[in-house]
Amino acid sequence: MPTFETLPRFATDLRQLSATQRRRFRRVVIDAFVPDLRNGVFRPGLRIKGLRSAPGVYELTWAPDGRATWEYGDEKVRGTRHIIWRRVGTHTILTGP
Template structure:
């Protein structure tokens, strides 16, 4: 079972979601993302891909994006595993397309 952590920015974004959006996001994570991370193969409907235009220091894992609703996006990256052999996911942003605007950190 993958482990998870969230950034402060993700937490702020999540609080701004409507109750229906929060439930849809959680349902997508529980029923699609977690099984896909565990299997190592993402289903096409999640549209998982690296975020375009992000420069990272050498050796840092890419920041990924996924689709959880028609205008629902989340960014994340793999972190150091908390349990041997289990993936660890760091949730970075969640919301609509506006999460890709650079804005203040």
């Protein structure tokens, strides 16, 4: 299991999601993102891509209009990826990833 941290803005964004949106985001992270992160290859359905406007920051699609941005951080546990969650919400979060 990767380690992770959240930026304050992510926590604020997460609280603003509906309960259904939060459940869906968490389900996608648990069922798809984490296993793919372990395997080193992301499935096409997650539509993971780097953001041109913010080098080192990636976008994850978790719903038709659900996006999350994240970046890799320094390992906290040797040999385990560390993820820094930056933003979560609709497509509009990409204006300030």
